[in-house]
Amino acid sequence: MTEPLLKVKGLKKYFPIKAGVIGRRVGDVKAVDDVSFEIMEGETLGIVGESGCGKSTTGRSIMRLIEPTAGEVYFEGKNVSTMSKEELRKARRDIQMVFQDPYASLNPRHNIQKILEEPLKVHGIGNDKERKEKVAKLLEIVGLSSYHASRYPHQFSGGQRQRIGIARALMTNPKLIIADEPVSALDVSIQAQVLNLMKDLQQELKLTYIFIAHDLGVVRHISDRVGVMYLGKMIEISESEALYEKPLHPYTQALLAAVPVPDPDFMRETQLLTGDIPSPANPPTGCAFHTRCPLKMEHCDQRVPLLIEVEPGHSVACHLYTEAFSNDNK
């Protein structure tokens, strides 16, 4: 088996909650709590979950844009978590990011030329002429024109800006792109354009994606494998088809049942989830999902279920399956 491009082991990010004048630490928000996964080269891993479940924090912790509390990240076999500031800076040439809000992620005072060539300058790639050519080339690749280089971000629409954001991420020929909800700020028609662009680019440039989103349809369209997060934990991870055809975790089942179906006569079979997502500052004991789970069992609020592979390539963290699993082994 070949080495995965990216290996995440036990990633944790706790944000301290401080109180009082002296800023005493009174607790933690467990934004990401012990998340592990691997990505092979050329693959797309989708990460889905409700807002606040820690999917963006996971993406940012991998790049150490947010310093993780614990855990290890291996990129091409090198441990990113122990890199010095300068090593990390150089490593970022190979890991790039596309951001959610195309209106906020481009410096409003720089024109497109400046925005796009800055990654090259920072990493000392090429001379002035080569950089200019590269900018023009990438603008064409993402479906804009080279004469747009002299314009400013506010002269573009949201979809166009997101294309610029993608072009910026591609400037240094990265191997891995972490896309943090790249289409959720866009209109549905534009979403499809940007998604198809990302797919085409992946084939042409052999890119690997981590695709973070809350829209299940979008994730299905682009991902080879999908991970579902709930309250900072990865609760199910599987091949895309298997997850959508046969979800195992009750939360995943509920999420998929909530996807609107374009048929007015369609009757829902599954009960929709009630209640809010609990606070990550004070997560429920045992399985974090037991407060909303329709299939809650007696000991669900006592023991934390582990993520175990129940079918080849399909892992789930739920006592429904650990029971079956351990009984089989007896």
Add this chain to the structure above:
Amino acid sequence: MTGITPEIQLPEEKSKARSPFQDSLRTFRKSKVAVVGTIIVAFFILLAIFGPWIAPQGINEQNLKLRLLPPSSAHWFGTDVFGRDIFSRVILGARLSLLVGFASVALSIIIGSILGILAGYYGKWVDTIISRFFDILLAFPSILLAIAIVTALGPSLFNALLAIAIVNVPNFGRLIRSKVLSIKEEEFITAARAVGMRDTRILWGHVLPNSMTPIIVQGTLAIATAIIEAAALGFLGLGAQAPQPEWGKMLADARIYLINAPWTMIFPGLAIMLTVLGFNLMGDGLRDAFDPKMKN
């Protein structure tokens, strides 16, 4: 844009690429008040530059035969107690007042920006130390602090300038700090870090340019205040010294002749008022032009 097309359709005309700064400048030019302010300011700047060639007399050409003459065709603004031409002195005073205004504000902006950026970007104990320092300076009424500083350094125009600069540092420092705090949370700063930029490049290339607009506005308004403060210090005898034709000092010297020779006081006073008005109007115009909420 209509429908799902793989290529984004754009109007082919290569419309001009305008930076947000150029956009603001257009808004500024459309505002009548701002233009009037700018004209007044430009007028005084020209006076300051070409004063020696415009003024009919020097700053200290005394003629005791011509004491306290009312305005006439020979002496447009009249003469003072030493028979000096007030018109000439007011014109030549423009250079002093503007110098104090610009230099002190420039100094406060430089010191305040450096401290504010450090406090805002690095946070933690750096922020605590710098912010408490600002708090201490702000605890004094500004004119009192300026008087204290000038008294300690000795009265002169240069020390007055220095004092005004120091007094204004926390205003700019806090402004920059708060702006940096909000800018550094912007996604394009995270994007810059994700690309692999060093802190220094992010700070000077991205954070600072985006924090500058409120400084330009505040700076213009602060020049007006600085001119008034310089005049006040001059009036108290702590700023410009005789025979420098500083407007505040001229007011102080003319105080006792207010009843008999009001022109000795009116014209320097008018000069102060007009300059301050000019800078204030210009500052207001700049604020409107740079305020993103005013734009569509």
